[in-house]
Amino acid sequence: MAKEPRPIDELTIWDDAKAMLKKARAEGIETVHERLDQQTPHCKMCELGTSCRNCTMGPCRVSEKKPLGVCGADADVIVARNFGRFVAGGAAGHSDHGRDLIEVLEAIVEGETTDYKITEEGKLRTIAGEIGIETEGRTVKEVAHDVMDEFFADFGSRRKEVSFLARVPQKRKDVWAKLGMTPRGVDREIAEMMHRTHMGCDNDAPNTLIHAARTALADGWGGSMIGTELSDVIFGTPTPRMSTANLGVIKEDQVNILVHGHNPVVSEMILAAARDPQLVARAKELGASGINVAGLCCTGNELLMRQGIPMAGNHLMTELAIITGAVEAIVVDYQCIMPSLVQISGCYHTKFIDTANKARFTGGIHYDFQPATAMTQAKEIVSLAVEGFAQRDKGRVDIPCEPIDIMTGFSNEAVIAALGGSLDPLVQAIVAGDIRGAVGIVGCNNPKIKQDSLNVGLAKELIKRDILVIATGCVTTAAGKAGLLVPEAIEMAGPGLKKICGSLGIPPVLHYGSCVDNSRIMQLCAALANTLNVDISDLPVGASSPEWYSEKAAAIGLYAVASGIQTHLGHPPHILGSKTVTNLAVAGLEDLVGAAFFIEPDPVRTAEIFDERIKAKRKALGLSE
Ligand code: SF4
Numbered sequence: 001m002a003k004e005p006r007p008i009d010e011l012t013i014w015d016d017a018k019a020m021l022k023k024a025r026a027e028g029i030e031t032v033h034e035r036l037d038q039q040t041p042h043c044k045m046c047e048l049g050t051s052c053r054n055c056t057m058g059p060c061r062v063s064e065k066k067p068l069g070v071c072g073a074d075a076d077v078i079v080a081r082n083f084g085r086f087v088a089g090g091a092a093g094h095s096d097h098g099r100d101l102i103e104v105l106e107a108i109v110e111g112e113t114t115d116y117k118i119t120e121e122g123k124l125r126t127i128a129g130e131i132g133i134e135t136e137g138r139t140v141k142e143v144a145h146d147v148m149d150e151f152f153a154d155f156g157s158r159r160k161e162v163s164f165l166a167r168v169p170q171k172r173k174d175v176w177a178k179l180g181m182t183p184r185g186v187d188r189e190i191a192e193m194m195h196r197t198h199m200g201c202d203n204d205a206p207n208t209l210i211h212a213a214r215t216a217l218a219d220g221w222g223g224s225m226i227g228t229e230l231s232d233v234i235f236g237t238p239t240p241r242m243s244t245a246n247l248g249v250i251k252e253d254q255v256n257i258l259v260h261g262h263n264p265v266v267s268e269m270i271l272a273a274a275r276d277p278q279l280v281a282r283a284k285e286l287g288a289s290g291i292n293v294a295g296l297c298c299t300g301n302e303l304l305m306r307q308g309i310p311m312a313g314n315h316l317m318t319e320l321a322i323i324t325g326a327v328e329a330i331v332v333d334y335q336c337i338m339p340s341l342v343q344i345s346g347c348y349h350t351k352f353i354d355t356a357n358k359a360r361f362t363g364g365i366h367y368d369f370q371p372a373t374a375m376t377q378a379k380e381i382v383s384l385a386v387e388g389f390a391q392r393d394k395g396r397v398d399i400p401c402e403p404i405d406i407m408t409g410f411s412n413e414a415v416i417a418a419l420g421g422s423l424d425p426l427v428q429a430i431v432a433g434d435i436r437g438a439v440g441i442v443g444c445n446n447p448k449i450k451q452d453s454l455n456v457g458l459a460k461e462l463i464k465r466d467i468l469v470i471a472t473g474c475v476t477t478a479a480g481k482a483g484l485l486v487p488e489a490i491e492m493a494g495p496g497l498k499k500i501c502g503s504l505g506i507p508p509v510l511h512y513g514s515c516v517d518n519s520r521i522m523q524l525c526a527a528l529a530n531t532l533n534v535d536i537s538d539l540p541v542g543a544s545s546p547e548w549y550s551e552k553a554a555a556i557g558l559y560a561v562a563s564g565i566q567t568h569l570g571h572p573p574h575i576l577g578s579k580t581v582t583n584l585a586v587a588g589l590e591d592l593v594g595a596a597f598f599i600e601p602d603p604v605r606t607a608e609i610f611d612e613r614i615k616a617k618r619k620a621l622g623l624s625e
């Protein structure tokens with residue numbers, strides 16, 4: 001017998017989501033929540049991480065009664081191997097995204113495209129200088145060529161370290177060197193993780209976990225950082241600007257195009273094409289007042305940060321945005337795009353358009369998006385959306401709310417500019433205790449958790465305690481919808497944070513970008529540590545992914561911990577079947593890298609734990625608690 005669906009009020013904290021979930025149920029459309037109900041209860045062994053499918057002598061499921069797989073692997077080995085591969089999957093996603101940006105840079109340097117350009121020559125030269133490339137007296141193309149070569153090499157079989165380790169404090173690099181955790185090449189660490197976890201290789205759980213950390217570091221200080229920095233070079237470094245968020249950004253009188261995924265290479269071009277006067281004129285001919293491009297998930301964050309486009313929603317809003325009935329096209333690149341979006345698009349006039357050969361969707365309209373033909377392809381895609389406006393069923397349109405204001409665009413460069421040109425005022429505010437510390441809240445939604453209850457709950461609890469919050473990924477839309485991304489949100493902050501953010505005219509929760517942009521937070525922590533001449537693990541900072549779901553979030557969490565930052569997860573990864581692995585994750589790593597994970601489902605308790613940690617770190621630095 002089919003299960004009763006859970007009450008809508010239990011699924012999300014948002015009114016726009018509730019209205020669309022009601023509409024979905026009334027129209028007989030299944031969402032992620034009903035599918036979760038069908039999949040629950042999940043397999044216990046898989047939840048514990050104690051099932052293995054790594055060879056055809058198995059699959060094996062180990063337990064107290066049957067403690068060894070066919071090959072003899074015990075729970076520790078199996079859990080560590082599974083977690084290692086999970087992290088490698090996440091590192092691969094972010095890093096392959098970074099590589100795609102190098103390929104766009106290559107197309108620019110080699111003259112294959114004029115649709116993309118080097119927008120930030122100054123930033124390109126700064127990066128080149130940091131990674132040891134000569135810039136004096138050289139043309140921008142010459143410098144770009146060498147940066148491209150250096151970054152391509154970061155993916156290969158380097159024997160020493162990835163280029164951006166030049167940013168890491170020496171004390172941290174020494175920790176990694178001692179542990180054999182120094183990331184050498186991105187693809188190298190990912191491939192080695194796959195090798196180590198083949199039957200009969202790395203059968204020592206702690207050793208596997210050290211390499212998982214090295215793989216994650218190759219993401220954070222390699223692939224992701226390359227993705228962020230080259231996106232800035234090509235599309236511009238974000239600067240503070242205002243925008244709007246929630247489903248109210250979808251406009252009843254306009255052609256609505258949603259961009260979804262992660263990489264700005266496609267979505268930037270879609271936005272540019274949507275401003276084409278001929279396409280706008282055609283939209284008007286068909287009765288629309290214009291063409292509206294709005295964001296979902298991280299490609300939305302990328303465009304929000306640099307271009308200020310409105311944000312329709314985060315991970316669990318992606319299905320619901322289509323259910324408004326007012327979306328002509330959803331254009332996707334890759335990652336976090338539920339295949340169900342094709343099915344739900346099919347319930348309306350919405351065209352689902354995929355653009356990457358590595359992320360095709362059965363039933364979607366496919367474009368093999370290439371730098372050389374990007375603008376032509378983008379115009380074709382926008383044209384499809386415009387023509388679709390005529391097919392919209394006005395009787396099924398329901399846009400449930402008005403949008404809410406948000407402030408975005410906080411790159412490190414923008415923060416330093418706002419501080420008057422250096423990090424010193426931030427350091428002084430930390431020393432004085434006005435800002436007691438900072439926590440990056442990052443990551444996703446997960447239908448197992450009431451949508452955004454923890455993301456928002458934790459942010460509110462932290463700012464009350466004069467702890468600055470830096471948000472990326474899907475947390476940003478949650479923070480925005482909760483009114484935390486506007487300068488007026490200082491009214492919810494403690495007195496110190498209120499004073500500092502008030503004087504700068506910035507919110508107490510800063511939107512720092514997409515998932516790959518967690519590398520901006522790493523860079524900021526490294527710069528603060530270098531300024532204070534300490535290790536990153538000495539800073540009064542933390543990281544949290546309260547509602548995470550993805551392999552990429554696990555990679556982010558692990559590179560944060562390995563970089564010395566205590567990291568909170570709202571629910572555990574599938575490791576609890578091994579005491580060795582679990583103990584290492586939540587305690588043992590502290591002795592090795594100066595930080596560990598903690599798992600806590602309650603946002604108030606989580607804030608208290610961060611508060612205690614920040615007090616201890618401040619005390620150790622000789623500062624007031
Ligand atoms: Fe079973 Fe070992 Fe094969 Fe895994 S690697 S499926 S534990 S025999």
Ligand code: MSK
Nearest residue numbers: 298336443444473474
């Ligand atoms: S999109 S990885 S749901 S943050 Fe980056 Fe959101 Fe998490 Fe995907």
